[in-house]
Amino acid sequence: MFRAAVRLSVSGARSLTWTRLGCTAPLAQRCYSHGGKQETDDEFDARWVNYFNKADIDAWELRKGMNTLIGYDLVPEPKILDAALRACRRLDDLASAIRILEAVKDKSGPHKDIYPYLIQELRPTVDELGISTPEELGMDKL
Amino acid sequence: MSLAKPAMRGLLGKRLRFHLPIAFALPLVAAAAFKYGVTEPRKQAYANFYKQYDTTAEFNNIREAGVFESVRPTGK
Numbered sequence: 001m002f003r004a005a006v007r008l009s010v011s012g013a014r015s016l017t018w019t020r021l022g023c024t025a026p027l028a029q030r031c032y033s034h035g036g037k038q039e040t041d042d043e044f045d046a047r048w049v050n051y052f053n054k055a056d057i058d059a060w061e062l063r064k065g066m067n068t069l070i071g072y073d074l075v076p077e078p079k080i081l082d083a084a085l086r087a088c089r090r091l092d093d094l095a096s097a098i099r100i101l102e103a104v105k106d107k108s109g110p111h112k113d114i115y116p117y118l119i120q121e122l123r124p125t126v127d128e129l130g131i132s133t134p135e136e137l138g139m140d141k142l
Numbered sequence: 143m144s145l146a147k148p149a150m151r152g153l154l155g156k157r158l159r160f161h162l163p164i165a166f167a168l169p170l171v172a173a174a175a176f177k178y179g180v181t182e183p184r185k186q187a188y189a190n191f192y193k194q195y196d197t198t199a200e201f202n203n204i205r206e207a208g209v210f211e212s213v214r215p216t217g218k
Contacts, residue, residue, distance in 0.1 A: 041151065074151040113148045120145050 045077050052083035055090070062087050066100060075107050075114050078121035085122070089129045097131045102139070 039047075051057075051065050066084060069076055076084075081100060088097035101119075108114035119126075119133060126133065134140045206215050 073154045075153070077150070109153065111148065111153060113145070114150055117145045117148055 045080055048076070048080045049083045052080065052087045054087075057087050057090065059091055059093065062091060062093070062096060066096070066103070070103055070107060075104055075118070078118055081118065081122060082125045085125055085129060085131060088131075094131065097129070098134060098137070098139070101126075101131075102134050105134070105140075 048065070048069060052062070054061070062084070069080070069084075081104065084100055085097050088094070088100070101122075104118055105115040125131075202216075204210060205213055208215050
């Protein structure tokens with residue numbers, strides 16, 4: 001997707017039908033390796049849930065994983081965030097857990113319906129792990 | 143009342159797919175509009191002016207006004 005955007009701006013040409021090098025809209029975030037099988041959304045999610053579910057995940061891997069995940073053109077699924085929050089619990093990292101919630105709210109951008117949905121889905125996890133949401137801490141106001 | 147799952151993937155891509163063609167088209171249209179609305183009429187105005195411009199008559203007018211240093215008015 002982004003490579004297509006760069007090509008477009010470099011060539012200066014404009015086209016209403018975007019050629020995306022064989023990528024289709026649902027797999028929009030992985031376009032730069034062509035020739036292999038395209039990963040489905042579920043495979044992507046499963047990969048990331050696995051990553052955060054590693055029992056002995058360390059703090060670096062947690063930060064690296066979150067930063068990479070936030071770089072994609074998507075808001076992570078609740079199941080990925082659940083795994084990430086549990087990883088924070090294993091690492092005794094409450095700060096990162098709350099930061100993850102802030103990050104996905106920011107990632108939603110102008111789409112204000114995403115964050116409430118995520119909190120709804122994550123409410124059992126958040127209660128179980130004793131995580132306060134940024135709103136509960138008053139951290140969502142400037 | 144539980145919330146329905148919203149779209150969560152490809153949001154930036156969707157936005158770019160909509161806005162980038164406009165971002166390229168609009169400046170091109172603006173440039174074309176300026177070229178054909180402003181610069182071409184101006185060029186035509188200049189061309190029309192100089193098409194019927196009699197340089198000799200203008201020279202004589204300025205000469206009679208006495209502002210040249212190289213030639214004096216004809217004194218006629």
